[in-house]
Amino acid sequence: MTRKRVDDSNALERDADDPFAPASSADETGRTINWDAFSHAFVPVALRTRAVAVSIATDRDVYERGDPVAVRVEFRNRLPFPIRLRTDSPERWVWAVDGATAASRLERPVPDRPDAFSFARGERKRFSREWPQRIRIAENEWAPVDPGCYTLTARVNRDDAADRGLVAATEIEIRE
DSSP states (O other), X not given: OOOOOHHHHTXXXXXXXXXXXXXXXXXXXSOOOOHHHHHHHHSOHHHHXXXXXXXXXXXXXXEETTOXXXXXXXXXXXXXXXXXXXXXXXXXXXXXXXXXXXXXXXXXXXXXSOEXXXXXXXXXXXXXXXXXXXXXXXXXXEEXXXXXXXEEEEEESSTTTTTTTOEEEEEEEEEO
């Protein structure tokens, strides 16, 4: 019986024999799947919109007049595969104070072309904003709000966001 030594057999150079070894870029002949596009094409809109959870929170429920309000918004894909939602513009999500988008009464110059809000499997997207308790009423003018209760909302930027459950709201109180 003859024994071969490992260094004589070239066994260390035979990575191609290992089906679990990663292929070099020159060896790759298979195609990769764009799971984001795949799920967008084959997952029904109703399931895609239900997959994304929207939440909005503030650091407190009650604020003194003039104290900035810290706002946290989170979008989370609850599914174990990627999801992509169509949006009405490249601005994928919006927040508002009592219906005033981004705390402004002015029309916002956002392109009127659809885009998409994409999520990897199980992905969370978190955003922070600070509202200084003012509403924009003119190009260079902001008015302080009066004491009272205010509703802050966040939503995916699409017309049917409320119907599809892609909106979250929280209420705060501002005291004198």
